Amino acid sequence: MVEVLDKVDVVTVGVGWTGGIVASELAKAGYNVVGLERGRHQKQEDFLQTKDELRFDSRYDLLQNLSKETLTFRNNPDMTALPMREYGAFHLGTGLGGAGVHWSGVTWRFLPYDFEIRSQTIDRYGEEKIPEDMTLQDWGITYDELEPYYDKFEKTAGISGEENPFGGPRSNPYPTPPMKDTAALRLFRDTTEEMGYQPFMAPSANLSEQYTNPDGQTINQCQFCSFCSRYGCDFGAKSDPINTVIPTAEETGNYELRTSANVTEIIHEDGEVTGVRYVDLNTGREYEQPAETVALTSYVLNNVRLLLQSGLGQPYDPEEETGVIGKNYCYQVEFSGRAFFDKQYNMHMGAGALGMAIDDFNGDNFDHSDLDFLHGGWISLRQGGRTPISSNPVPSGTPGFGREFKEQSIYNFYRMLSVGTQGASLPNRYNYLDLDPTYTDEFGNPLLRMTFDFHEQDRNLATFLAERIENILEEMGGQDISVNKELGNFDVEPYQSTHNTGGVIIGDDPETSAVNSYLQMWDHDNLFVIGASAFAHNGGYNPTGTVGALAYRATEGMIEFLDNGGGQLVTAKNKSKLT
Amino acid sequence: MSDKKEKQFSRRDFLKTTGAATGGIIGGSLIGGFIGSGWASNDNEIVGSSEDTSGGDNASSNDNFAEARMFFSRQEDFDVLVAATETIFPEDDNGPGAIALGVPFFIDRQLAGNWGSNARDYMQGPFAEGEDTQGYQSPLTRGEIFLQGIRRIIDESVERFDHAFVELGEDARVEIIAAFEAGEIEMQGVSSSRFFQLLKQATLEGAYCDPLYGGNKNMDGWKMKGYPGSVMSYYNVIDQEEFEEMDQVALKDHMNSH
Numbered sequence: 001m002v003e004v005l006d007k008v009d010v011v012t013v014g015v016g017w018t019g020g021i022v023a024s025e026l027a028k029a030g031y032n033v034v035g036l037e038r039g040r041h042q043k044q045e046d047f048l049q050t051k052d053e054l055r056f057d058s059r060y061d062l063l064q065n066l067s068k069e070t071l072t073f074r075n076n077p078d079m080t081a082l083p084m085r086e087y088g089a090f091h092l093g094t095g096l097g098g099a100g101v102h103w104s105g106v107t108w109r110f111l112p113y114d115f116e117i118r119s120q121t122i123d124r125y126g127e128e129k130i131p132e133d134m135t136l137q138d139w140g141i142t143y144d145e146l147e148p149y150y151d152k153f154e155k156t157a158g159i160s161g162e163e164n165p166f167g168g169p170r171s172n173p174y175p176t177p178p179m180k181d182t183a184a185l186r187l188f189r190d191t192t193e194e195m196g197y198q199p200f201m202a203p204s205a206n207l208s209e210q211y212t213n214p215d216g217q218t219i220n221q222c223q224f225c226s227f228c229s230r231y232g233c234d235f236g237a238k239s240d241p242i243n244t245v246i247p248t249a250e251e252t253g254n255y256e257l258r259t260s261a262n263v264t265e266i267i268h269e270d271g272e273v274t275g276v277r278y279v280d281l282n283t284g285r286e287y288e289q290p291a292e293t294v295a296l297t298s299y300v301l302n303n304v305r306l307l308l309q310s311g312l313g314q315p316y317d318p319e320e321e322t323g324v325i326g327k328n329y330c331y332q333v334e335f336s337g338r339a340f341f342d343k344q345y346n347m348h349m350g351a352g353a354l355g356m357a358i359d360d361f362n363g364d365n366f367d368h369s370d371l372d373f374l375h376g377g378w379i380s381l382r383q384g385g386r387t388p389i390s391s392n393p394v395p396s397g398t399p400g401f402g403r404e405f406k407e408q409s410i411y412n413f414y415r416m417l418s419v420g421t422q423g424a425s426l427p428n429r430y431n432y433l434d435l436d437p438t439y440t441d442e443f444g445n446p447l448l449r450m451t452f453d454f455h456e457q458d459r460n461l462a463t464f465l466a467e468r469i470e471n472i473l474e475e476m477g478g479q480d481i482s483v484n485k486e487l488g489n490f491d492v493e494p495y496q497s498t499h500n501t502g503g504v505i506i507g508d509d510p511e512t513s514a515v516n517s518y519l520q521m522w523d524h525d526n527l528f529v530i531g532a533s534a535f536a537h538n539g540g541y542n543p544t545g546t547v548g549a550l551a552y553r554a555t556e557g558m559i560e561f562l563d564n565g566g567g568q569l570v571t572a573k574n575k576s577k578l579t
Numbered sequence: 580m581s582d583k584k585e586k587q588f589s590r591r592d593f594l595k596t597t598g599a600a601t602g603g604i605i606g607g608s609l610i611g612g613f614i615g616s617g618w619a620s621n622d623n624e625i626v627g628s629s630e631d632t633s634g635g636d637n638a639s640s641n642d643n644f645a646e647a648r649m650f651f652s653r654q655e656d657f658d659v660l661v662a663a664t665e666t667i668f669p670e671d672d673n674g675p676g677a678i679a680l681g682v683p684f685f686i687d688r689q690l691a692g693n694w695g696s697n698a699r700d701y702m703q704g705p706f707a708e709g710e711d712t713q714g715y716q717s718p719l720t721r722g723e724i725f726l727q728g729i730r731r732i733i734d735e736s737v738e739r740f741d742h743a744f745v746e747l748g749e750d751a752r753v754e755i756i757a758a759f760e761a762g763e764i765e766m767q768g769v770s771s772s773r774f775f776q777l778l779k780q781a782t783l784e785g786a787y788c789d790p791l792y793g794g795n796k797n798m799d800g801w802k803m804k805g806y807p808g809s810v811m812s813y814y815n816v817i818d819q820e821e822f823e824e825m826d827q828v829a830l831k832d833h834m835n836s837h
């Protein structure tokens with residue numbers, strides 16, 4: 001028997017960055033919010049023994065337990081998808097705060113070009129510049145419209161940064177000054193400056209100084225201890241949901257958090273969502289939580305899965321090119337090159353978001369007239385903090401084990417530097433998400449199926465960026481430079497980035513998008529689907545700055561929706577096509 | 580086939596001639612000297628080392644109750660693991676090798692736990708081989724892969740060199756491990772290169788993990804690499820131009836500090 005609970009104003013499915021932002025804003029506005037999180041409760045004290053590479057980096061202690069739930073993967077519709085049995089190209093978060101607890105903290109704004117990518121590309125290069133299978137779309141919102149929400153997220157998180165010379169206009173500088181630089185970062189800065197580029201410090205959620213945000217939450221000064229990406233911070237110096245938005249929500253008295261609560265279905269009737277069903281993982285009991293509005297904040301992949309599983313929205317069909325749920329799944333073209341130096345750099349010190357960047361080859365910041373791809377990526381030297389198990393750099397030609405390997409890996413531990421990029425990932429008709437016909441999770445529900453590969457666009461972009469990286473490493477004085485210029489096929493095994501995007505995309509036309517610019521479902525007014533699932537493509541940056549901005553805008557929409565007793569917040573283009 | 584035979588003969592000659600140089604080709608000697616826990620005699624020749632770096636306190640070796648096997652039921656299998664890890668990460672002028680760092684017992688324990696049984700991986704069928712881009716697709720657990728791999732090392736040694744793996748000189752051991760690395764050895768349900776990658780990864784983990792796990796004994800792995808471990812703050816040195824040497828800190832040092 002499913003126990004039906006008392007109705008609340010808002011329920012969030014998952015409590016990471018997006019679920020936390022919804023909780024804080026709606027609870028502050030006086031609405032009662034319930035947060036359902038499948039993972040454990042966690043707070044800073046849980047991370048006092050965090051400096052443990054084996055546990056967190058090699059064994060992925062904080063990540064989703066794949067024995068209970070994973071996804072299946074194939075490169076194209078002709079292959080049979082198979083489960084991702086172990087990690088993994090991307091690392092899925094679980095527990096209070098989600099992946100926000102163990103993220104690195106690089107917090108970008110996308111470029112104005114990103115939001116109007118289709119029209120600006122056509123304006124500048126003509127429609128034939130867009131390859132046939134590239135389902136490139138404008139976002140139905142401009143950079144200028146989103147700017148106030150970027151500003152808000154940056155203030156919540158206290159981002160430490162320096163203005164991007166290629167970035168869109170800012171209403172305010174970053175709330176805190178840029179992070180300290182290092183010997184390696186200075187080498188990258190001086191070199192790229194000499195090459196005529198415009199280096200600057202990457203925007204960081206590991207803070208340069210102690211900071212109290214507008215909600216009164218304090219984040220400490222980063223100590224550069226290096227235990228950051230994949231670790232929770234023991235010092236409260238990385239902005240995450242558990243030191244910002246979640247305590248803000250709790251302090252209102254309007255927020256109730258339930259952990260070990262795994263949502264299995266969004267319940268709906270006649271175009272209206274009525275609540276969610278979840279399993280209490282401690283007892284196995286099932287509950288129904290009725291709500292005025294539901295915020296689906298369970299990360300990109302489960303946002304798509306829960307919609308499909310609940311029969312909400314029209315599933316995307318790549319053959320017919322109809323439907324929207326699962327469409328425009330994108331990722332990141334992420335890789336790096338490395339070289340060796342005589343000097344020893346303190347590469348074991350660092351912070352997740354510590355890095356020196358150039359944006360000269362991102363977006364449409366450079367002319368693509370004679371290039372066989374669109375967009376680009378930020379290029380950087382990052383200093384996250386090197387750890388000894390995962391980092392054993394050896395010059396090419398060194399055997400993979402034994403005396404020489406040991407000698408070289410020890411000698412070069414501090415002598416290797418790498419320069420990397422996060423290239424944009426543009427949509428392709430055949431890259432999409434749907435439900436797997438064979439494999440199931442612990443409850444017997446179908447796993448999400450990912451169909452994804454790199455295409456011409458991605459390969460050409462990768463080769464171009466690899467050449468820039470090679471030049472920079474050369475100018476830096478590196479020896480034995482190694483940069484892979486061939487992207488190959490997407491491989492689900494080696495870690496690349498947890499920058500999955502799309503599947504429930506934003507737009508101004510219900511025919512081609514699933515949510516409006518408030519992330520409200522076109523065909524279910526009281527369901528808001530929040531996360532990078534809304535990205536119509538992925539830019540050449542880490543996603544969470546844009547995720548945070550979209551989430552803040554969504555909360556404004558939710559408040560308006562609740563205040564006014566419902567309705568669509570945006571008038572759709574092509575409304576006649578809405579059935 | 581005659582090719583293979585010729586190769587074998589030459590390998591044996593090679594073994595004889597290089598054995599003297601690396602020390603201790605034959606005689607179960609590789610293991611005895613290193614463990615230092617009193618269960619093996621210490622007076623044998625040691626490959627690649629002339630001293631016992633595990634602390635040298637054989638007299639009080641009974642304190643080391645943790646140095647017993649949890650996962651490997653057969654002594655022979657464990658001995659091969661010991662020799663294989665030392666081959667991957669040998670003692671040298673930089674410092675101790677896998678054995679002295681506690682790697683074999685570290686791996687034994689890891690295989691006995693969640694990691695060895697793939698407790699946090701998706702292990703439901705149906706199983707299919709899949710494409711290279713689809714990642715690991717075998718029903719075998721890491722524990723099962725290790726056992727199978729170790730037994731294949733045992734067979735391969737006898738086949739190539741007519742001797743047990745633990746009796747071989749270093750060059751011969753390297754040759755065998757390299758064949759696994761190259762994927763040349765037939766295994767069931769998994770490639771030998773994947774077994775090698777697991778073995779190498781586990782060896783490096785045992786060499787460089789926090790000493791709480793039984794590896795990186797005495798923080799010697801970190802000392803060798805100049806890695807200071809779990810330092811609370813680099814705030815005052817992060818921006819300096821010169822390299823900073825620091826003393827090692829382990830998680831144990833943080834236990835009472837909060």
Ligand SMILES: Cc1cc2nc3c(=O)[nH]c(=O)nc-3n(C[C@H](O)[C@H](O)[C@H](O)COP(=O)(O)OP(=O)(O)OC[C@H]3O[C@@H](n4cnc5c(N)ncnc54)[C@H](O)[C@@H]3O)c2cc1C
Nearest residue numbers: 014016017018038094098099100104105106263542543544
């Ligand atoms: C190692 C790592 C480094 C990263 N570094 C960066 C970076 O430097 N910069 C950047 O921009 N981004 C980074 N990211 C990405 C960033 O973490 C995510 O973009 C961000 O956390 C997304 O927020 P979210 O709320 O959408 O999802 P999450 O933070 O993942 O939260 C989703 C929550 O929903 C819960 N949930 C899922 N399904 C259910 C269900 N059925 N029922 C109940 N609860 C459910 C999950 O347990 C989780 O807690 C990184 C990610 C990782 C893993």
